[in-house]
Amino acid sequence: MEIIDHYLYTKEHEWVDIDGKVGTVGITEYAQSALGDITFVELPGSADEVEQFERLTSLESVKSASDIFSPISGKVVEVNDKLTQDPGLINRDCYEKGWIAKIKISDEDETSNLLTADEYSNYLESLDRNDGGESADE
Amino acid sequence: MTAGNRPTSSSLASSKTFQEFPLNPYIANTETDVKDMLRSIGAKSIDDLFVDIKPEHAPRSFNLPAGLSEYEVMRKLTGLALKNSNELVPFIGGGFYDHYVPAASSALISRGEFYTAYTPYQPEAAQGTLQALFEFQSMICTLTEMDVANASVYEGGTALYEAMMMAIRITNRTRIVIDGGVSPIYRKLIKSYTHNLHFEFVETPVAHGQSDRAAFEKLLDQNTAAVILQNPNFFGAVDDHSDIIAKAHAIGALVVESVYPLSLGLLKTPGAMGADIVTGEGQSLGLPLSFGGPYLGFMATRRKYMRQMPGRIVGETVDGEGRRCFVNTLQAREQHIRREKATSNICTNVALCAIQAGIFMALVGKEGFKNLARLNFDKAEFARQEIAKIKGVEVKRSSPTFNEFTVSLPKDASDVVEAMIAKGFAAGFPLGRYYQGMEKYLLVAVTEKRTKDEILAYAAALKEVVKP
Amino acid sequence: MKLIFEKSVSGRQGLKLPVSDVPVQGVLPGKYLRSSDAQLPESSELDVVRHFTQLSQRNFSVDANFYPLGSCTMKYNPKFTEKVAALSGFAELHPLLPQLRGGEKYAQGALEVLFEAERWLCEITGMKAFTMQPLAGAHGELTGIMLVAAYHKAKGNKKKYIIVPDSSHGTNPASAAIAGYEIISVPSDKKGVMDLEKLKSVLTDEVAGLMMTCPDTHGVFNSQITEISRLIHSVDGIMYYDGANLNATMGRCRPGDVGFDVVHLNLHKTFATPHGGGGPGAGPVGVGEKLLKFLPVSRVVKGPQGIFALNYDYPDSIGYIASFYGAFGVILKAYAYMLLLGQDGLKQTSDHAVLNANYILSRLKGAYQLSFDRVCMHECLFSASKQVARGVHAIDIAKFLIDKKMHPPTVYFPLTVKEAIMIEPTETESKESLDAFVEAMLEADALSQKDPEAFHALPKTMPISRPDETRAAREVKVNCFG
Structure with a gap:
């Protein structure tokens, strides 16, 4: 399962790539593969204020709808408009072109609540041990 | 599949009455089937399958009539259907209308x-x-x-x-x-x-x-x-x-x-x-x-x-x-x-x-749908005009209507409806049922099924009923 | 197959309308008129009949196929009940007629049907009264939860939560949320029944009630039901019975006798009314003494001379749940079914539904992973986990069955079991049908060992192969105009 070394992660399978005051947010390889073909992305409103681990937006796949939680608190400064026309971008390139929103970080200390790439990788392994790892939905 | 002979009486009497044959007509299992199936399951009786339902869960009552034959049910329900009269000519709507069902x-x-x-x-x-x-x-x-x-x-x-x-x-x-x-x-x-x-x-x-x-x-x-x-x-x-x-x-x-x-x-x-x-x-x-x-x-x-x-x-x-x-x-x-x-x-x-x-909609089609709507409109307009001729009855002309309209009567609309029933008409819906102060208003619906004769007879009956 | 719109030929019409016998009336002012015609198709009657006949032939149905869809009770729908519902005395009866003064006497037959059907359901379930208004199971649930809310409000109880077992029907949480409650989900233990200790740990004075399907979606009757009722009642909670699975227990157990205060039934399941490709159904709601005064209006009452009437005079009523008295045509069919079966026939129904399910369980438990190894009620629950290890999923087995001209069982539900395959044969299927199904399932298992890849191309014998659902959800073309 691909994981990017310098990103930070949540247990809900979101990633954030922090560049100065701004964090770019998306979902992980594990999440996109569990969801299957993503069919619709409800983009957050630009200028929305979000809290860490609160709902940022939601994604739909053929038979499921999933909330996406923000890894960090702050204000949405940019959203990935390309996802409106091409939600499959997340399936094809979840860590780069399939980013969802850029958030201006309001509290840098919050990053200590996130998982590093190593920690996230261990977390995924623990999930695999507890559970066959099969997605229920086809 | 072969039908086979269904036994007509039972020797499988492990529980009091219920495994007797013949079963109801919507169950196919014969006595032999039941035996074979229980053998495959490893149970002695159907009762054994209900082990999780303990004696304390048993019904305190299950006092229902014995079943009837299909003919007997048809006869009973046809009798009930006949108690609902079709003899009233319907001029009643309220959002639900007597249209023809092809x-x-x-x-x-x-x-x-x-x-x-x-x-x-x-x-x-x-x-x-x-x-x-x-x-x-x-x-x-x-x-x-x-x-x-x-x-x-x-x-x-x-x-x-x-x-x-x-x-x-x-x-x-x-x-x-x-x-x-x-x-x-x-x-x-x-x-x-x-x-x-x-x-x-x-x-x-x-x-x-x-x-x-x-x-x-x-x-x-x-x-x-x-x-x-x-x-x-x-x-x-x-x-x-x-x-x-x-x-x-x-x-x-x-x-x-x-x-x-x-x-x-x-x-x-x-x-x-x-x-x-x-x-x-x-x-x-x-x-x-x-x-x-x-x-x-x-x-x-x-x-x-x-x-x-x-x-x-x-x-x-x-x-x-x-x-x-x-x-x-x-x-x-x-x-x-x-x-x-x-x-x-x-x-x-x-x-x-x-x-x-x-x-x-497929049957009626593009032209038919327009014509059907038009027919409803025309019949209702005709009725509206005929009813407006009755002394003491007022039909509001301020707004256009489609196939239903409100008339104001010289007396309580429920009384009028009751009297109209005696003359063979479901005359409409008295608005006092839902609106205080509108006790003298009646909502009248006319669909494509109403003939000119029925409309004229309705107007004549209404004229009688509202006569001072 | 072409759409009816694509077969349209200008100038055709499939229904002859009456020629107007009234003078042509004036026209409406233009601003009230539509500016262009609705683009309905134009067809002769035969065009329409052939189109829809051919469409119907592209469906599986109980009439033509074994249809063991778990949790849906796809039993045979007797033909004579259709004939009853079509009687003109019922089919042409206007619902407002009994609301007219003097109009009741022209609807006595229909009111009697509602009154008597209610009495039958009361005796079957052990409840005091029913409202026949709810138009489907989920609608019944919503009504039931609204009754729960009305009860607590009247008593001044401060309640926030409805407890549901994790094995509950998917509609339960949605219904509770719409009635203003939050959900607490309680997990099942290893035997598939609700974990009593876990239930105790979430039980507080803020619990409004518990919604339970009994037997549940694991096909298990909860033997601790009386204890659960006692616990819920101890915090003045309401016991809610989801009657989706009543087909297992008629004559064996009545929800009213084991502590349930409110129930909803699905007439289109237990009482053999047709599913209609997804409705219309009917979901009457029954209550015990506690909730009686809150029932929706109107209610049908029987007067001193045996005259039936509508009564709206219940000041504590939650009000209107449907425009009229429920899905009358559906209630009528269920009533006809109950009259024909009677006491013995109804109990036989449950006995043979349970027998048939256990027979399938006994025949398939070698090849398929049984979720809970115990006798089941009217449905049995497997997981395709053994087949998944070979690369064949529940959905693949479903498609295999389609090629055998059998409707697949419910797959991927309940969510508590991975790769779930939930089989509900119903009492109306013969042993020959069950055997044919078992053979097909065993064949699928054998193929999963021999050639798992073969499944991906299935089904092969239908008018279409597997549809591209992703494309449907991304491109969203939901009418023929673009």
């Missing part, structure tokens, strides 16, 4: 392949239902001039409730402005449903003409989620709501318009007026009155709001070989996936009723 549509939905199927979970084995529903959705779209229709909800009243909830979700506001001309039955229903939720309802004054523009002007505010309108309204008045809709949009509210689908053969569409969500009762599209149901709620909306619309939606796609086919789509909205976050708790729709309405 034999072909009844015959087609009586095909077991339609009525004994279930929700199309397996699209390869349900293309019939799916395509028929796709065609129904298309017909509702062209009828209302809206972008997207669902495959139906329970009935017109629950459709209106669902539309209101949808507007609340979209706008994230909680105030609802309802036109006093919206069916009082629907308004009561909406209020029951929202009793535990914190919404604010305001109603424009009831007037038996068109919507009260000045009242809307006053009541619309920045917290208004939805304006709910109906055309024609409960009193039969036809309106063009374009101006009210524009004002609602200007403050960011959505507009829900409840419509009478048959009238759309003639009347300006809610789509053309600018409505955001359209609902209606589809009974007039070839469904029997059937004492209140099953009926057919339909919903349509703009494309931008389709993901907020409840109910099943059938969409077009292709199969592995590129052939066009149909599937339930936008399923992420539905309760079995979203559970408490679903757009609605609705599970079933009324697929068979939707298919029946689709068959009706």
Whole structure:
């Protein structure tokens, strides 16, 4: 399962790539593969204020709808408009072109609540041990 | 498969009475079958399979009559059907009308392949239902001039409730402005449903003409989620709501318009007026009155709001070989996936009723639908004129009407209706039933089924009844 | 197959309308008229009949196929009940007629049907009264939860939560949320029944009630039901019975006798009314003494001379749930079914539903992973986990069955079991049908060992192969106009 070394992660399978005051947010390889073909992305409103681990937006796949939680608190400064026309971008390139929103970080200390790439990788392994790892939905 | 001989009496008497043969006609297991099956299971008797139901769970009573033969049930129920009189000539509507139901549509939905199927979970084995529903959705779209229709909800009243909830979700506001001309039955229903939720309802004054523009002007505010309108309204008045809709949009509210689908053969569409969500009762599209149901709620909306619309939606796609086919789509909205976050708790729709309405619209067709609407209009106008000739009876002419209109009588409308029943007419619906102060008003419906002779006889009888 | 719109030929009409016998009336002012015609298709009657007949042939149905869809009770729908519902005395009866003064006497037969059907359901379930208004199971649930809310409000109880077992029907949480409650989900233990200790740990004075399907979606009857009722009642909670699975227990157990205060039934399941490709159904709601005064209006009452009437005079009523008296045509069919079966026939129904399910369980438990190894009620629950290890999923087995001209069982539900295959044969299927199904399932298992890849191309014998659902959800074409 691909994981990017310098990103930070949540247990809900979101990633954030922090560049100065701004964090770019998306979902992980594990999440996109569990969801299957993503069919619709409800983009957050630009200028929305979000809290860490609160709902940022939601994604739909053929038979499921999933909330996406923000890894960090702050204000949405940019959203990935390309996802409106091409939600499959997340399936094809979840860590780069399939980013969802850029958030201006309001509290840098919050990053200590996130998982590093190593920690996230261990977390995924623990999930695999507890559970066959099969997605229920086809 | 061979039928085999079914034993007619039982020796398998492990429990007191219930494994006796012959069984009810909808069970095939014979005594031999039961023995074989129990052997495979490793149980001695059917009772053994109910081990989890302990003696303390046993029924305190199960005192029901013995079963009857099919003939006996038919005879009993035919007797009850005959107690419901067909001899009254119906001039009663209130949103539910005595239209003709074509034999072909009844015959087609009586095909077991339609009525004994279930929700199309397996699209390869349900293309019939799916395509028929796709065609129904298309017909509702062209009828209302809206972008997207669902495959139906329970009935017109629950459709209106669902539309209101949808507007609340979209706008994230909680105030609802309802036109006093919206069916009082629907308004009561909406209020029951929202009793535990914190919404604010305001109603424009009831007037038996068109919507009260000045009242809307006053009541619309920045917290208004939805304006709910109906055309024609409960009193039969036809309106063009374009101006009210524009004002609602200007403050960011959505507009829900409840419509009478048959009238759309003639009347300006809610789509053309600018409505955001359209609902209606589809009974007039070839469904029997059937004492209140099953009926057919339909919903349509703009494309931008389709993901907020409840109910099943059938969409077009292709199969592995590129052939066009149909599937339930936008399923992420539905309760079995979203559970408490679903757009609605609705599970079933009324697929068979939707298919029946689709068959009706296909039979009547483009020209026929216009002509049918026109026929309803003409008959009602004729009746309106004949009734207006009666001394002491006043028919409001201020608003145009479609096939139902309000008359003011010189005496209590319920008394008049009772007297008219004695003369063989279901004369209409007394408005005092739902509106204080309107005890002398009667709502009269005239469909394409009423003949000139029936209308003239009605007017003559009414003249007698209202004579001072 | 072409759409009816694509077969349209200008100038055709499939229904002859009466020629107007009244003088042509004036026209409406233009601003009230539609500007262009609705683009309905134009067809002769035969065009329409052939189109829809051919469409119907592209469906599986109980009439033509074994249809063991778990949790849906796809039993045979007797033909004579259709004939009853079509009688003109019922089909042409206007619902407002009994609301007219003097109009009741022209609807006595229909009112009697509602009154008597209610009495039958009361005796079957052990409840005091029913409202026949709810139009489907989920609608019944919503009504039931509204009754719960009305009860607590009247008593001044401060309640926030409805407890549901994780094995509950998907509609339960949605219904509770719409009635203003939050959900607490309680997991099942290893035997598939609700974990009593877990239930105790979430039980507080803020619990409004518990919603339970009994037997549940694991096909298990909860033997601790009396204890559960006692616990819920101890915090003045309401016991809610989801009657989706009543077909297992008629004559064996009545919800009213084991502590349930409110129930909803699905007439289209237990009482053999047709599913109609997804409705219309009917979901009457029954109550015990506690909730009686809150029932929706109108209610049908029987007067001193045996005259039936509508009564609206219940000041504590939650109000209108449907426009009229429920899905009358559906209620009528269920009533006819009950009259024919009677006491013995109804109990036989449950006995043979349970027998048939256990027979399938016994025949398939070698090849398929049984979720809970115990006798089941009217449905049995497997997981395709053994087949998944070979690369064949529940959905693949479903498609295999379609090629055998059998409707697949419910797959991927309940969510508590991975790769769930939930089989509900119903009492109306013969042993020959069950055996044929078992053989097909065993064949699928054998193929999963021999050639798992073969499944991906299935089904092969239907008018279409597997549809591209992703494309349908991304491109969203939901009518023929674009």
